[in-house]
Amino acid sequence: MKLLEERIRRDGIIRPGNVLKVDSFINHQMDITLFEEMAKEWKRRFAGKPVNKILTIEASGIGIAAIAAREFQVPVVFAKKAQSINLDADNYVTKIRSFTHGREYEVIVSRKFLGPWDHVLIIDDFLANGCALMGLLEITQMAGAAVEGIGIAVEKGFQEGGRLIRQKGIQLESLAIVESMDAETGEICFGSREGSDE
Amino acid sequence: MKLLEERIRRDGIIRPGNVLKVDSFINHQMDITLFEEMAKEWKRRFAGKPVNKILTIEASGIGIAAIAAREFQVPVVFAKKAQSINLDADNYVTKIRSFTHGREYEVIVSRKFLGPWDHVLIIDDFLANGCALMGLLEITQMAGAAVEGIGIAVEKGFQEGGRLIRQKGIQLESLAIVESMDAETGEICFGSREGSDE
Numbered sequence: 001m002k003l004l005e006e007r008i009r010r011d012g013i014i015r016p017g018n019v020l021k022v023d024s025f026i027n028h029q030m031d032i033t034l035f036e037e038m039a040k041e042w043k044r045r046f047a048g049k050p051v052n053k054i055l056t057i058e059a060s061g062i063g064i065a066a067i068a069a070r071e072f073q074v075p076v077v078f079a080k081k082a083q084s085i086n087l088d089a090d091n092y093v094t095k096i097r098s099f100t101h102g103r104e105y106e107v108i109v110s111r112k113f114l115g116p117w118d119h120v121l122i123i124d125d126f127l128a129n130g131c132a133l134m135g136l137l138e139i140t141q142m143a144g145a146a147v148e149g150i151g152i153a154v155e156k157g158f159q160e161g162g163r164l165i166r167q168k169g170i171q172l173e174s175l176a177i178v179e180s181m182d183a184e185t186g187e188i189c190f191g192s193r194e195g196s197d198e
Numbered sequence: 199m200k201l202l203e204e205r206i207r208r209d210g211i212i213r214p215g216n217v218l219k220v221d222s223f224i225n226h227q228m229d230i231t232l233f234e235e236m237a238k239e240w241k242r243r244f245a246g247k248p249v250n251k252i253l254t255i256e257a258s259g260i261g262i263a264a265i266a267a268r269e270f271q272v273p274v275v276f277a278k279k280a281q282s283i284n285l286d287a288d289n290y291v292t293k294i295r296s297f298t299h300g301r302e303y304e305v306i307v308s309r310k311f312l313g314p315w316d317h318v319l320i321i322d323d324f325l326a327n328g329c330a331l332m333g334l335l336e337i338t339q340m341a342g343a344a345v346e347g348i349g350i351a352v353e354k355g356f357q358e359g360g361r362l363i364r365q366k367g368i369q370l371e372s373l374a375i376v377e378s379m380d381a382e383t384g385e386i387c388f389g390s391r392e393g394s395d396e
Contacts, residue, residue, distance in 0.1 A: 029311040030274040032267045059256035063274060066261040069230045070268070076228040076261060113227040 001041050001175040004153065005190045007034060007178025008176055019158070026153060027060035027125050035064050038175055040073035042123075042151040045173045049148040050125070051121040053077060055140065057107060057132055064153060065123040071188045072121065077113045079136060082106045092142045096135035099128075107135045109143070116144035127152040127174060137168075149173065157191050166193070199239050199373040202351065203388045205232060206374055210376060214381045216354070224351060225258035225323050233262050236373055240321070240349040243371045247346040251275060252311070253338065255305060255330055262351060263321040270319065275311045277334060279305045286373040290340045294333035297326075305333045307341070314342035325350040328333035329358025335366075346372065355389050364391070 013021040025031040051072050056065035057079040069076045082105060092109045114120070122136050133150065147170055155162050155174035165172045172193075179191040185197050211219040223229040249270050254263035255277040267274045280303060290307045312318070320334050331348065338345050345368055352359050353372035363370045370391075377389040 016340075023308065024310065025273075028278070029277065030264060030267070030276070032264060032273060035264070036268065056380065059260060059276070059278070060258060062260040063264040065277070066228060066230060066233070066264040067268065069228070070234065070265065073231075075223075075230060078228070078257070078261070080226070080257070103249055110221065110226055112222065 001038070003034070003037055004176045007031075008154065008178075008190075012188070014181045014183045014188065015185055018158070018181065019183075020154070020156070020181060020188075021179060022125075022154060026064075028035060028062045032063075032067060035067040036071075038064065038153060039068040041144045041175060042068055042121075042173060043071045046121060046149050046151070046171070049121070049171075050119045051148050052117075052119050053114070053121070053145075054123050055079065055109075055120045055136055056123045057081070057136060060126075060192045061124040064125055068121075068123050068151065076120075077109060079139065080108045082108055092139045092141075094135050096131045098131065105137050107132075107139065109139050111143070114140065114143040114145055118143065118145035119148050120145050121148050122150045123152075124150075127155040127161045127165075127172075128159040130159075133161065133165060137170075151175075154178065157193075162193070199236065201232070201235055202244070202374045205229075206376075206388075207386060210386070212379045212381045212384055212386065216379065217381075218352070218354070218376060218379060218386075220323075220352060224262075229260060230261075230265060234267040234269075236262065236351060237266040239373060240266055240319075240371060241269045244319060244347050244349070244369070246370065247319070248317045248370075249346050250315075250317050251312070251319070251343075252320045252321050253277065253307075254321045255279070255334060258324075259322040262323055266319075266349065272319075275307060277337065278306045280306055290337045292333050292336045292340075294329045296329065305330075305337065307337050309341070312338065312341040312343055316341065316343035317346050318329045318343050319346050320348045321350075322348075323351045325353040325359045325363075325370075326357040326361050329387050330359075331359065331363060335368075349373075352376065355391075362390070 149171040152174040157177040167185040179189045347369040350372040355375040377387045379386040
């Protein structure tokens with residue numbers, strides 16, 4: 001999606017170690033007008049899919065998911081992160097490892113809000129190694145819900161998450177795929193995988 | 199706001215100890231259509247205020263803030279919660295105490311995204327003792343930003359947060375104010391403080 005790529009080029013900050021900061025418009029300050037354009041793009045790419053719920057994970061996925069949900073006219077469920085074990089008959093619980101924060105935590109969704117009746121579109125801001133998404137997919141599986149697709153704002157194409165998801169045959173629509181970036185020159189290259197070309 | 203009060207009566211769950219669960223439509227599953235009506239109501243109540251930014255706190259405030267921001271046509275900044283001390287020249291940091299989770303944590307906003315040029319509307323899902331809001335107010339003060347008002351979905355009118363905020367002369371618009379509730383009978387009473395009648 002050209003609009004998002006241009007915005008990343010303009011306002012994204014590249015740090016050594018392949019770190020891309022988009023906190024001025026995506027995950028600390030949120031540009032809602034941009035989110036609306038992203039939501040329209042996902043609506044176009046997932047046209048005809050019987051989505052009845054959007055699933056995301058706290059915290060930075062929630063804003064994008066809310067605006068996307070408005071476009072799809074469906075509710076959002078956001079998975080909660082907990083550090084304490086919260087095994088509970090009322091919840092689906094799985095563990096995921098955060099590389100950013102260097103620790104494991106539980107991801108929790110209430111059984112009341114996800115079940116075999118659901119056709120879920122998963123939305124998140126970032127896809128790198130895919131740990132968070134794998135956790136959400138595990139939860140949809142526990143719930144017996146169908147995954148109609150996954151919409152991501154920024155995918156790091158040089159990390160394995162995208163490949164692992166596409167291998168499962170799930171329609172993954174990342175609106176910007178960063179193939180490479182250079183902290184010294186500030187150069188950033190984008191790729192495209194729209195239309196399941198893999 | 200009648201629509202929200204009726205929804206709380208229908209789908210809210212009262213638990214002993216004055217606990218009100220609204221997780222089926224506000225803070226775990228999110229009813230975006232309801233959020234749009236709430237956003238319109240805040241737009242009406244804060245008409246004429248020169249709001250250029252919405253400030254909220256992760257995680258459950260983010261969805262409501264995003265939909266409200268769409269109505270106001272402004273960006274959102276969400277304050278981040280951290281458990282580790284993160285004193286940083288680049289951030290405003292304050293501590294708040296969570297009664298729900300029984301611990302203190304830091305609330306952080308980047309200096310890049312809040313400053314003396316900002317006219318802020320603070321949005322959050324719940325107001326009880328007001329600790330989270332006091333933290334956000336402290337951060338706006340550090341930033342030299344003007345607070346144009348505070349919009350809350352559900353205020354517990356029998357706790358002190360609302361009174362403390364209104365005493366500061368800030369326009370506080372809670373769309374549903376719970377005056378009392380009874381876990382045994384399921385009865386819930388709402389009050390009104392619209393139009394700064396205090």
